[in-house]
Amino acid sequence: MNFFKINQKRKGYLSIFKKTRINTSKSFLVSNFGLTIGSQNLFKFLTTYEILKQLKNTKGDIIEFGVWNGNNIILIKKMIDYLKIDKKIFGFDWFEGLKNFSKYDKKINKKKYIGNKKIIMNLIKFFKLKKIFLIQDDVKNFNSHFDKKKKFCLIYMDLDLYQPTINLLKDIDKNISKNGMIVFDQANKKEWPGEKKALNEFYKLHKNKYKLIKLNAKFSPDTILKRIR
Numbered sequence: 001m002n003f004f005k006i007n008q009k010r011k012g013y014l015s016i017f018k019k020t021r022i023n024t025s026k027s028f029l030v031s032n033f034g035l036t037i038g039s040q041n042l043f044k045f046l047t048t049y050e051i052l053k054q055l056k057n058t059k060g061d062i063i064e065f066g067v068w069n070g071n072n073i074i075l076i077k078k079m080i081d082y083l084k085i086d087k088k089i090f091g092f093d094w095f096e097g098l099k100n101f102s103k104y105d106k107k108i109n110k111k112k113y114i115g116n117k118k119i120i121m122n123l124i125k126f127f128k129l130k131k132i133f134l135i136q137d138d139v140k141n142f143n144s145h146f147d148k149k150k151k152f153c154l155i156y157m158d159l160d161l162y163q164p165t166i167n168l169l170k171d172i173d174k175n176i177s178k179n180g181m182i183v184f185d186q187a188n189k190k191e192w193p194g195e196k197k198a199l200n201e202f203y204k205l206h207k208n209k210y211k212l213i214k215l216n217a218k219f220s221p222d223t224i225l226k227r228i229r
Helices: 015-019 026-031 039-054 071-082 117-126 139-144 162-172 193-205
Strands: 061-065 089-093 132-136 152-157 176-184 210-214 223-227
Touching: 039 071, 039 176, 061 071, 071 089, 071 117, 071 152, 117 132, 139 162, 152 162, 162 176, 162 193, 193 223
Parallel strands: 061 089, 061 152, 089 132, 152 176
Antiparallel strands: 176 223, 210 223
């Protein structure tokens, strides 16, 4: 299943519509996303949906670290509303892109992942979404926002880099509920060795508490840590 390769130019991907003179307005593409969705996004949508169903009766709320432009957090919110799952959802990001690269990280364009909080807030308002909150801060300050009594059933990690990921894992270990999941967007990919190293270090120290579940490494999310005790 490889409908759309990441390195393929989108103009080329959509050229089939131009050749057949089909309307390719923004409204058309939004309403008919099944025609254009690639394997990456399809996998993410279906996997996230199945994860949420499994966690429906697990204690705790949901939090995502590394929100960027809000695609994943808005998707999760819409899914839990559809599934009638009554949980709060938090998005944690400083919206400044990737910084503080360690020796374990591959350096990329730092500006590429600068998020836009305004877009997310406008979408929350437009869709009249409730119980969804954005926290604009460095993840190293996690403990200043949540105490050890706060529980999460789903923690979605999309920080990319080693240092913020390993530091946060150490902090949130106390907050993940039994049967809850820490889901990693790209902890099993060569492109993001820092996130992978952070996961491996944390899991090595906590094998007695977590079950390691590897998904398809070609897609995201690619790895899950499930709390078993």
